[in-house]
Amino acid sequence: MKPKLDDVAKLANVSKTTVSRVLNKRGYLSQETIDKVYDAMEKLNYQPNTVARQLYNKKTQIIGLIFPTVTNPFFGELVEELEKKLYLQGYKVIIGNSMNDPEKETNYLNQLLSNQVDGLIVGTHNRNIQQYKNDNLPIVAIDQIMNEDIPIIESDNYLGGQIATQRLIDKGARKIIHIAGPDYLNTPAQRRRNAYEDTMEKYNLEPICYTVDFNIPYKDKIQIFNRMFEEQPDIEAIFSSNDLDAAIIMKLAKNFNKKIPEDILLIGYDGTQLMRTIFPELTTIIQPINQISSKAIEVLNDRLESKETLKEYILPVTLWEGSTS
Amino acid sequence: MKPKLDDVAKLANVSKTTVSRVLNKRGYLSQETIDKVYDAMEKLNYQPNTVARQLYNKKTQIIGLIFPTVTNPFFGELVEELEKKLYLQGYKVIIGNSMNDPEKETNYLNQLLSNQVDGLIVGTHNRNIQQYKNDNLPIVAIDQIMNEDIPIIESDNYLGGQIATQRLIDKGARKIIHIAGPDYLNTPAQRRRNAYEDTMEKYNLEPICYTVDFNIPYKDKIQIFNRMFEEQPDIEAIFSSNDLDAAIIMKLAKNFNKKIPEDILLIGYDGTQLMRTIFPELTTIIQPINQISSKAIEVLNDRLESKETLKEYILPVTLWEGSTS
Numbered sequence: 001m002k003p004k005l006d007d008v009a010k011l012a013n014v015s016k017t018t019v020s021r022v023l024n025k026r027g028y029l030s031q032e033t034i035d036k037v038y039d040a041m042e043k044l045n046y047q048p049n050t051v052a053r054q055l056y057n058k059k060t061q062i063i064g065l066i067f068p069t070v071t072n073p074f075f076g077e078l079v080e081e082l083e084k085k086l087y088l089q090g091y092k093v094i095i096g097n098s099m100n101d102p103e104k105e106t107n108y109l110n111q112l113l114s115n116q117v118d119g120l121i122v123g124t125h126n127r128n129i130q131q132y133k134n135d136n137l138p139i140v141a142i143d144q145i146m147n148e149d150i151p152i153i154e155s156d157n158y159l160g161g162q163i164a165t166q167r168l169i170d171k172g173a174r175k176i177i178h179i180a181g182p183d184y185l186n187t188p189a190q191r192r193r194n195a196y197e198d199t200m201e202k203y204n205l206e207p208i209c210y211t212v213d214f215n216i217p218y219k220d221k222i223q224i225f226n227r228m229f230e231e232q233p234d235i236e237a238i239f240s241s242n243d244l245d246a247a248i249i250m251k252l253a254k255n256f257n258k259k260i261p262e263d264i265l266l267i268g269y270d271g272t273q274l275m276r277t278i279f280p281e282l283t284t285i286i287q288p289i290n291q292i293s294s295k296a297i298e299v300l301n302d303r304l305e306s307k308e309t310l311k312e313y314i315l316p317v318t319l320w321e322g323s324t325s
Numbered sequence: 326m327k328p329k330l331d332d333v334a335k336l337a338n339v340s341k342t343t344v345s346r347v348l349n350k351r352g353y354l355s356q357e358t359i360d361k362v363y364d365a366m367e368k369l370n371y372q373p374n375t376v377a378r379q380l381y382n383k384k385t386q387i388i389g390l391i392f393p394t395v396t397n398p399f400f401g402e403l404v405e406e407l408e409k410k411l412y413l414q415g416y417k418v419i420i421g422n423s424m425n426d427p428e429k430e431t432n433y434l435n436q437l438l439s440n441q442v443d444g445l446i447v448g449t450h451n452r453n454i455q456q457y458k459n460d461n462l463p464i465v466a467i468d469q470i471m472n473e474d475i476p477i478i479e480s481d482n483y484l485g486g487q488i489a490t491q492r493l494i495d496k497g498a499r500k501i502i503h504i505a506g507p508d509y510l511n512t513p514a515q516r517r518r519n520a521y522e523d524t525m526e527k528y529n530l531e532p533i534c535y536t537v538d539f540n541i542p543y544k545d546k547i548q549i550f551n552r553m554f555e556e557q558p559d560i561e562a563i564f565s566s567n568d569l570d571a572a573i574i575m576k577l578a579k580n581f582n583k584k585i586p587e588d589i590l591l592i593g594y595d596g597t598q599l600m601r602t603i604f605p606e607l608t609t610i611i612q613p614i615n616q617i618s619s620k621a622i623e624v625l626n627d628r629l630e631s632k633e634t635l636k637e638y639i640l641p642v643t644l645w646e647g648s649t650s
Contacts, residue, residue, distance in 0.1 A: 028353035062419070069405060070395045070401050070404060070405055071398070071401045071402050071405050071598070071599060073396070073398075073599075076395050076396045076401045077396050079395060079420075080394060080395055080396050080422050083420060083421070083422050084422065087421070087429065092419050092421070092433075092436065092441075093419065093420060094387070094417050094418065094419050094420075095404075095408065095418060095419075095420045096408070096412070096417070097405050097408050097409065104412065108417075111417065116417075218598060218602040222602075244599075244602075244603065247602075247603040248602060248603060251603065251605060251606075273396070273543060274396060274398075274569075277543040277547075277569075277572075277573060278569065278572040278573060278576065278603075278604075279603075280576060281576075
């Protein structure tokens, strides 16, 4: 059983109010008392919970954002929207680029648990981080399945995967390859892959997936895609689960004397403003960054006010009709 | 004259120690005392200074980063590098995307002055923000001239502008247009423009500049570039002061039946990893993001420890030889 404020008070031989005052750094406290309370918390592995925080309604007005990297345009634009909207509500944001590093993610999470931020919006998830298992944390996940209790905001990944695959089939492609994210991440984005596989099966076509972690260096991605072109000389179409990979593939295709869309049809995913501007020709599935960020903040506010929320919010995707497919 | 802690103490009719305790929320204080001190600070427009903060050595271990937008790949990669390196030194980062909005920038700055962050790294500057005029603030500027006292980290903008312009001239272009940032911003990046103008003059060529604010929506940029193509039908080369604009120009050139590099030579600026990967053909000047971020943190640490620093640190640029010029 999780240790409670009560247990800390008993072990430290002080009142509950004193423990709260230590946690919230309020009122006069002797160093001896502070040390006793911290010793007890350490012995019990006690993490201050939201109730303890709310006892004094001590707010930092800071929201933590944990995403893999802002250098990916999708996360960059999402973080920017979140920051802009949270700022208008009086919040500042702490940003952690976790690069799917469990230690770093744990560290940022402990910050929440020790009252340095009011809430978290998380777009990354390393499995088996114990701290997420605490109840009722003011956390909202974007595109990540964390646990039973943490609400998820996502766009309609299954529909997006279906639209993309169907478009390539409608345009006559049969040998269609899907570039997917790594399958060790437990994310709704995997539904793009499910939709691809289901749609291929419906037409009796063989699904072929290459998995690429979006956090690896560009040169490693290039190596994987070069290998793909070598292994699949009769490739007719590619559905890439992000636009950056699609852009890299467009460049590499030339080296293999493949023209897009004449020889290979291509469709991407994400449809950020950046990519739609510098690669307007790339057909892609647009995720609604504006709606995702608004909904995430709305649901986080509900959690902060201990209101009921749904478990999952699915927002609509749209098609950007470029010329690559 | 700036009000001092002393003045606050006198007006509030309390000791200096009491004012410090109020500022640092230390020890037992009656609500009456707290109110008196805050009233006096307000009347005097007193801003707690670094000395008051250091009195109790109260550190937040948070560094604020204020940049125009992380959706521009240069700032995105720079912010990511800063966050990664600061994290390793035990700091968290608060990020503000100021979009050159003076009100928002002032708000973030007041956060520093009221002890919510230990220091700031600023890559944006709206003129006439009063707060920057305080002495000895733990602030470091990247590519921005703020005031006499705040050290600047930058790459060699003049050399970059010179290399770019010289390359276009060496390749035979005479009618060379420069796309510059807005001239109301007081930034060392304007030296790229100076170098362009000096180099053109050296060859008796007429400099032609179009200024584009990088914070405006993409559709407004497209409008400016379309107008440029209409007004300059005999254009032979373009030196764009950032790669995003260069990428947009590459797309638009096709609409005017101009081939790059056959009809128009093109060179960009920044050379982020993202752009070098998805537009490897774009010749550009690489800013050393890794070195800029390391130096900024080193100098900020010096400021935090009240060590002397230089006024300006200039880091080397390099040329990325693509095929667009």
